[in-house]
Amino acid sequence: MRRLKYWQAISEATVQCMEGDPNILIAGIGVDDHKGMFGTTRGAFQRFGRSRVFDIPNCENAMAGIAIGAAAVGKRPLVVHPRNDFMFLAMDQIFNLAAKWKYMYGTQAGVPVVFRGIVGRGWGQGATHSQSLQATFAHFPGLHVAAPASPADAKGLLVSALQGSTPVVLLENRALYELEGDVAEAPTPIPFGQGRIIREGNDITIVGASLMAYEADRAADILGEKGIRAEVIDPRSMRPLDERIILDSLRKTGHLVVADTSWAAYGFAAEVAAVAAEKGFAFLKAPVRRITLPDCPAPVSEPLEKAFHPSPMTIVQACLEVLQSEVSSVRGLRDVQERFTGPY
Amino acid sequence: MRRLKYWQAISEATVQCMEGDPNILIAGIGVDDHKGMFGTTRGAFQRFGRSRVFDIPNCENAMAGIAIGAAAVGKRPLVVHPRNDFMFLAMDQIFNLAAKWKYMYGTQAGVPVVFRGIVGRGWGQGATHSQSLQATFAHFPGLHVAAPASPADAKGLLVSALQGSTPVVLLENRALYELEGDVAEAPTPIPFGQGRIIREGNDITIVGASLMAYEADRAADILGEKGIRAEVIDPRSMRPLDERIILDSLRKTGHLVVADTSWAAYGFAAEVAAVAAEKGFAFLKAPVRRITLPDCPAPVSEPLEKAFHPSPMTIVQACLEVLQSEVSSVRGLRDVQERFTGPY
Amino acid sequence: MGISKEEILSLLRGMLRIRCLEETLAERYQEQEMQTPTHFSIGQEATAVGVCSALEQQDVIYSGHRCHAHYLAKGGPLLGLVGELYGREVGCARGRGGSVHLTDAGSGVIASSAILGQTIAVAVGSAWAFSLDHSRRVAVAFFGDGAVEEGIFHESLNFAALHKVPVLFVCENNLYSTHSSLAVRQPAGIQIYERARAYSLPSRQVDGNDVAAVFQATREAVEWCRSGRGPYFLEGLTYRWREHVGPLWDYDAGYRTKAEVEEWMARCPIKRLSEQLLRDGLCSEGELRRWREEIQQEIAHAIVVAKSSPFPSVQCLLEGTY
Amino acid sequence: MGISKEEILSLLRGMLRIRCLEETLAERYQEQEMQTPTHFSIGQEATAVGVCSALEQQDVIYSGHRCHAHYLAKGGPLLGLVGELYGREVGCARGRGGSVHLTDAGSGVIASSAILGQTIAVAVGSAWAFSLDHSRRVAVAFFGDGAVEEGIFHESLNFAALHKVPVLFVCENNLYSTHSSLAVRQPAGIQIYERARAYSLPSRQVDGNDVAAVFQATREAVEWCRSGRGPYFLEGLTYRWREHVGPLWDYDAGYRTKAEVEEWMARCPIKRLSEQLLRDGLCSEGELRRWREEIQQEIAHAIVVAKSSPFPSVQCLLEGTY
Numbered sequence A, B: 001m002r003r004l005k006y007w008q009a010i011s012e013a014t015v016q017c018m019e020g021d022p023n024i025l026i027a028g029i030g031v032d033d034h035k036g037m038f039g040t041t042r043g044a045f046q047r048f049g050r051s052r053v054f055d056i057p058n059c060e061n062a063m064a065g066i067a068i069g070a071a072a073v074g075k076r077p078l079v080v081h082p083r084n085d086f087m088f089l090a091m092d093q094i095f096n097l098a099a100k101w102k103y104m105y106g107t108q109a110g111v112p113v114v115f116r117g118i119v120g121r122g123w124g125q126g127a128t129h130s131q132s133l134q135a136t137f138a139h140f141p142g143l144h145v146a147a148p149a150s151p152a153d154a155k156g157l158l159v160s161a162l163q164g165s166t167p168v169v170l171l172e173n174r175a176l177y178e179l180e181g182d183v184a185e186a187p188t189p190i191p192f193g194q195g196r197i198i199r200e201g202n203d204i205t206i207v208g209a210s211l212m213a214y215e216a217d218r219a220a221d222i223l224g225e226k227g228i229r230a231e232v233i234d235p236r237s238m239r240p241l242d243e244r245i246i247l248d249s250l251r252k253t254g255h256l257v258v259a260d261t262s263w264a265a266y267g268f269a270a271e272v273a274a275v276a277a278e279k280g281f282a283f284l285k286a287p288v289r290r291i292t293l294p295d296c297p298a299p300v301s302e303p304l305e306k307a308f309h310p311s312p313m314t315i316v317q318a319c320l321e322v323l324q325s326e327v328s329s330v331r332g333l334r335d336v337q338e339r340f341t342g343p344y
Numbered sequence C, D: 001m002g003i004s005k006e007e008i009l010s011l012l013r014g015m016l017r018i019r020c021l022e023e024t025l026a027e028r029y030q031e032q033e034m035q036t037p038t039h040f041s042i043g044q045e046a047t048a049v050g051v052c053s054a055l056e057q058q059d060v061i062y063s064g065h066r067c068h069a070h071y072l073a074k075g076g077p078l079l080g081l082v083g084e085l086y087g088r089e090v091g092c093a094r095g096r097g098g099s100v101h102l103t104d105a106g107s108g109v110i111a112s113s114a115i116l117g118q119t120i121a122v123a124v125g126s127a128w129a130f131s132l133d134h135s136r137r138v139a140v141a142f143f144g145d146g147a148v149e150e151g152i153f154h155e156s157l158n159f160a161a162l163h164k165v166p167v168l169f170v171c172e173n174n175l176y177s178t179h180s181s182l183a184v185r186q187p188a189g190i191q192i193y194e195r196a197r198a199y200s201l202p203s204r205q206v207d208g209n210d211v212a213a214v215f216q217a218t219r220e221a222v223e224w225c226r227s228g229r230g231p232y233f234l235e236g237l238t239y240r241w242r243e244h245v246g247p248l249w250d251y252d253a254g255y256r257t258k259a260e261v262e263e264w265m266a267r268c269p270i271k272r273l274s275e276q277l278l279r280d281g282l283c284s285e286g287e288l289r290r291w292r293e294e295i296q297q298e299i300a301h302a303i304v305v306a307k308s309s310p311f312p313s314v315q316c317l318l319e320g321t322y
């Protein structure tokens, strides 16, 4: 299979879907410029030009409404936000209208609008350009919410979004954009609500959202060196959440660590922990652990920023604690941490 | 002690705080009209008039920013929203500025703005006028978020908000407005992050947020008739959350039901369940149960609306299931449910 | 363009039908069987009827919380509205949406909503889609003077003017937003229709209680939109007779005077037009009476049907979320 | 009011200082030690200096993402800015905020922010507080032509005009929002300063590269605000030389032409004024050289101090959240 970068996979999915469905439009700040939304909309603009790829004024709230109105009469708008943090401005339309449309108007047809929001990370993105809004979006019925962590998933989930009839929010971590992976040529949808087992293991379950799925896999490498076989699960979508895949894993391992790119309180990690406490209680052999952001806004200064984001080692440490291994007994941990540079 | 209604307690706290601090202002749609925001701002308007109580244009986002700007130069604005659902329009200012101000600007002083949002309930309020946004607000560091369930708490938490230096979101369920309770004359603050034990018990812990604290207490009455002694906890604030009071109770009871006025996924109930799974695991004797809204927007039609909102009986049933009592063995449950009319 | 006799009679009948229905509903509302917060349009029928009568069926409309008149004027079935207020499956939103969430695909009533200004953008979106498809269809956004203050008003007009989309903005200026007069919400010295000019839009103010004037202004406006020249803005001055939400009068609430209400009631669009038509011999008292009777029958029938038709089944509570 | 020699020299020196600093920063930025997305104001110094020089110390300013010039012009300490870019505790936001979150209470720089349009409302709020206190203070909101499209612009101007608060809106129109020209964002046929009139505001466009013109226009505007007559709107036409974010040039990116950039560089506000002053004999080449040297020294010193001062301690990561 070909290998594509994450952003290339998004671009490919977009172009293929637009070829298949003339009703798909793209709208967003700078989607037609030389940067092409970090490359993700460049292919579509080259292929379809200004008749289907629209640069827009700075009007997040109206744009969401405009997309809904276009969807109500047959279009399939894909609205792209260079940072998901700007979507706070569009939440009224997303929550109070798009998410509720089908139910509230008792209609057969919903409004198939797709919002892509990019999550900033690193290089001093700071407090208002690096939030991860998956829990905020996923609290509300009526939406599908996903945060793909691999090129293949980025493609498949976007295809699903552009072919489905439900309003969708896709959150893409900027730090994953250069990640390479196998991606099938055909635009095959990955259904929302279906998680992915990144690696199998019997000792402990690590559920990681978005970038943290990737980090969890790195953590599992390190744990593997110590003979601990972690099962790593990427839920892929937050709404619906694939509870089954998590519970099945828990049944095997009895131990759970959840890693997220956002804060602990009322976040993704809370929901997974709650599912475990509610439906996986019988399997649990030890307390669940959440690996999340420190409870403060994102700082800019480099040392603070570095301390702010959980690393694979943070996950490793949590797993060892859950398994009650002696952390200090794991030789060379520091070195591994230092060696790791990740995809940023 | 005097008994006041919930709305009267809010009104009293407002007037007393405004007397004590000339920098407090009120702003909101219709705060000065004959309805006086369901009575809560009428007293302040009568006492202080148009120089401190401001009707405003319909501009939720700007108003939040205007409040922040006034706070930055010494004022203490109290912004009131007749429905918390309108606050989606103001979330950029609340999350991207107010919540982060102190941290992001590295300053000593934050921006002490207080937002009151009223949660609609019943009589066909419908999908966009009856959401409960506590989890959405409480996910973000930098805010205090509370949802008082009694007149005394409504007063004490508002006093805390108006005297503190942190931006605060207070959510008030409309269905509690006519509830009466003992309220101290003096404006004594209730600190954020301090829960309240509504009643003590050894068998099961019920944590209820906002209106559900009240409903949980009714549920405990019914359980009491069956000899089950539930401990009912009202966390009062969601951020910070009083984990201690929940864990202490859990240590006694080993059983947990969490009731919330919003949806389960990524909601208040998820966070409490997560705290239990993470820090109270050793105490837990049975799976946690969440009693929340069905996973759909709020319908209008009366029978649907009735089915939509969890009742005390829903909580009772969950408790019995957690305790593995035979539900059908509890005599007269239906009758109790039918007899209950609540405060709406 | 002149107005034919047929047209003018149909305008009158349209207003009469809305008035009769809303008055009946206001009365029935007090039986507490309609459990949905309801904003009556009594007194404001002329803008709804004048505008919608100048549209084609394929054109679409959007509205806000005060939406009954728009729904009916565009052709939304009466039973759909009544059924919705009674929370029945037969309601236009199957009892899920209530008074503020009206919809009827067949007649082009796409959606009304209870969040101020929300549907202004949505109407622009539909119009944008029409223009991308080189279709002749036009979208209309109805909203009040209060919605004009919301940021989305600005963003929407900017986008619409920029892309020259065929949207007609119709501001029903009834001088109040809940209990707040324009004076405490918008700066003096400029009128709402003039503000639209800041977006390079043609705009115009009409007497919103003169249905013929609204109709003619809309015909011109819609022609402008349909011919690809972009959006148009119409402001109709009118007045709400009853309380903001609910069926009662509120003369005495303090935010407006009884004299003001009465002054506007004297300018009742229905009274005005029917007196004129009688004067001009275009219709007779008998005709008017007959219409009223026919309408009352239609209404009575709809209420009977609505009240005897089933509520949504509780088993279907979740249905429609996805 | 004329401009004194002292004043004009100080305007020139102010611009020169900002230019020198930003050019140095742009160079140093490429060493990758400043890890914070940075929007340079090179080419746009005249609006910042012209406006801020007409303010009193007690007046406050707010800015957006392109805020260095405003911060410095209002008197924000140079080390505070440099330290912030290097992420040090000595930075004006103690390294927490970065390039887009500048603040300095002492000189009245309250806040800049990276969300478009956000601080327009916040400035109105401070001005509102001033008017409630019957204070003489004025608040200034700096923002770009792109922020004008946001709904909050509309809501803020409406509120400010309604309550006649002493806020000066300063739109630095540099023709682009990231890589999008005005033509793809706002309808043709009306200019930004004219739009402000829709709120019954006095408004005016000035040559944003003519610091004296900006200064004088601001003096009049601020007098208007200070005297209780309400807000004022000033649009300055100017141009950004470098890329939208980051230190590089982007002639060749495709969204604008090299000729356009060069045309605007020829209208450099500093070159223009210094040539004029030299011509008029108000300053000498030697003076200019000396200033430059003094400024470079100040900058070099600040960079040394910043780079040698401590980063925030990781132990304090959570501090300041509450």
Ligand SMILES: Cc1ncc(C[n+]2csc(CCOP(=O)(O)OP(=O)(O)O)c2C)c(N)n1
Residues within 6 Å of the ligand: B029, B058, B060, B082, B086, B089, C065, C066, C114, C115, C116, C143, C144, C145, C146, C147, C148, C174, C176, C177, C178, C240, C244
């Ligand atoms: C965003 C938002 N803010 C506030 C409200 C509360 N509200 C409902 S109707 C209304 C008045 C609207 O006035 P106008 O637009 O003039 O319409 P009218 O009621 O006069 O027909 C208000 C403030 C709301 N529904 N949505």
Ligand SMILES: Cc1ncc(C[n+]2csc(CCOP(=O)(O)OP(=O)(O)O)c2C)c(N)n1
Residues within 6 Å of the ligand: A029, A058, A060, A082, A086, A089, D065, D066, D114, D115, D116, D143, D144, D145, D146, D147, D148, D174, D176, D177, D178, D240, D244
């Ligand atoms: C709400 C919001 N939308 C989009 C952005 C992304 N963004 C950052 S700067 C910018 C361009 C702003 O243009 P303008 O206001 O003219 O200021 P300039 O950069 O030209 O100085 C954009 C779109 C943002 N920061 N905030």
Ligand SMILES: [Mg+2]
Residues within 6 Å of the ligand: C144, C145, C146, C172, C173, C174, C175, C176, C177, C178
């Ligand atoms: Mg009105």
Ligand SMILES: [Mg+2]
Residues within 6 Å of the ligand: D144, D145, D146, D172, D173, D174, D175, D176, D177, D178
């Ligand atoms: Mg610009």
